[in-house]
Amino acid sequence: MRRLANILWLGLKELRSLAADPVLLGFVVYAFTFAVYAQAIGISHELHNASIAIVDEDRSALSQRIIQAFRPPFFRTPEVIPLAEVDRRMDAGRDTFVLDIPPDFQADLLAGRNPAIQVNVDATAVMQAGIGAGYIQRIIAEEIATFLGTAPAVPVELQLRAAFNPNLETSWFTGVMAIINNITMLAVLLAGAAVIREREHGTLDHLLVMPVAPFEIAMAKVWSNGLVITAMTGLSLWLVLRGLLGVPVAGSVPLFLGGVALYLFYATAVGLLLGTVARSMPQLGLLFILIVLPMILLSGGSTPFESMPRPLQVVMLAFPSTHFVAFAQAILYRGAGLGIVWPQFAATGGIGLLVLAAALLRFRAAVAEAVA
Structure with a gap:
C-alpha cells in the first residue's frame, strides 16, 4: 500500500x-x-476547385454542353483558350487539366466514328491528377450519352455502396x-x-x-x-x-x-x-x-x-x-x-x-x- x-x-x-x-x-x-x-x-482527398481550361476546336452544340458540364465545387468554371496557349499555361502551372475537343467532334460522333478528346494533366498535383482524370472521363461520357440519347455501353453495371462513410x-x-x-x-x-x-x-x-x-x-x-x-x-x-x-x-x-x-x-x-x-x-x-x-x-x-x-x-x-x-x-x-x-x-x-x-x-x- x-x-x-x-x-x-x-x-x-x-x-x-x-x-x-x-x-x-x-x-x-x-x-x-x-x-x-x-x-x-x-x-482533402476529394477534387475541389480544380483549375481546368478547354480548347474548343469543334464549336458545336455538344462541345458547349461538355464545357458547361464542368462546374464548382469539383472544378472551377472552365476557361476557353486557344490551342497555342496550352503549353504556356501548363508550364506556368495555371491549369491542372486542359481538354482539347478536336474539329468535327460532333459530326464524327453522329457518323458513328470514334473521335478522341485529348486530356492534358499536370501530374505534379498527383492527388488531383488521378481523381480528376476519372471525374472528367465520367462527365464527358454522361454528356455524350445524354446528347445521343443512349446509355453508355458497358458490359456490367456497377452498384457502388460506400460503407461507414457514404459521402x-x-x-x-x-x-x-x-x-x-x-x-x-x-x-x-x-x-x-x-x-x-x-x-x-x-x-x-x-x-x-x-x-x-x-x-x-x-x-x-x-x-x-x-x-x-x-x-x-x-x-x-x-x-x-x-x-x-x-x-x-x-x-x-x-x-x-x-x-x-x-x-x-x-x-x-x-x-x-x-x-x-x-x-x-x-x-x-x-x-x-x-x-x-x-x-x-x-x-x-x-x-x-x-x-x-x-x-x-x-x-x-x-x-x-x-x-x-x-x-x-x-x-x-x-x-x-x-x-x-x-x-x-x-x-x-x-x-x-x-x-x-x-x-x-x-x-x-x-x-x-x-x-x-
Whole structure:
C-alpha cells in the first residue's frame, strides 16, 4: 500500500509540474483541438476547385454542353483558350487539366466514328491528377450519352455502396487519424520531457534522497501523463470530432478509451526510454524524429498497412502502434466490439508490457548512474 501511495503522490506532483509549464500544457491542448480540426479540414482527398481550361476546336452544340458540364465545387468554371496557349499555361502551372475537343467532334460522333478528346494533366498535383482524370472521363461520357440519347455501353453495371462513410468525406478519416497519431506523439514527448525536466531542474536528486524507489518514480510518470492524454482524447472526440466536425463515432467510446489507456503503457514507456538517453529537449526531439515518426507513418494510419512490402509488415507487427491503429479504426469507423478487436488489444498489452519492463530497467540504471 505504501508503494501505491508513493506512486499516487508522485503522479500528482507530475500533474502539478505539467500545469506549471504553460508552453507544454498549451502544446497538449493545441494538439488535441486546433491541430485536429486544421488537419481534418485542411487536407482533402476529394477534387475541389480544380483549375481546368478547354480548347474548343469543334464549336458545336455538344462541345458547349461538355464545357458547361464542368462546374464548382469539383472544378472551377472552365476557361476557353486557344490551342497555342496550352503549353504556356501548363508550364506556368495555371491549369491542372486542359481538354482539347478536336474539329468535327460532333459530326464524327453522329457518323458513328470514334473521335478522341485529348486530356492534358499536370501530374505534379498527383492527388488531383488521378481523381480528376476519372471525374472528367465520367462527365464527358454522361454528356455524350445524354446528347445521343443512349446509355453508355458497358458490359456490367456497377452498384457502388460506400460503407461507414457514404459521402466519402475526407474529414471523417483525417480527423480521427489526427487524434490517433497525436496520442502517440504526446505520450512519448510528455513522458520524455518529464524525465528531462527532473534532470534539468535538479528535482531528480531530491527524489533520490526520499524513501521512494525508481520504479515508483517511473510508474508515477506513466499514470499521470497517461491520464492527461486519455482525458484530452475523450474531450477531443466529443468537442472537436463530434461537435465542430460533425464526424459520427460508430463504436463504443469507453472501449476505445480503454484501448488508449492500454496503449499508453507502451507509448509512455518509449518516452521514458528516450528521456533516459537524451540529455536535453533538443536531443529528445531528434530521437523522436528518428524513432517515433517512422513508427507513426508505418503503423497503417497514413497508408493502408496491406499496401506495404511484406517484410516491412512483419517488422511493424512487433510495434503496438500498428495494433493500436488497427483496433482504433475498427472501433471508431466500423463500430467493432471487444469480441472483434481483442487480438489487437492482447498484442498491444503484451508487447507494451515488455517495452515497459525494459524502460523501467533502463530508468533504474539511469538513476543509479545519477547517484554514482
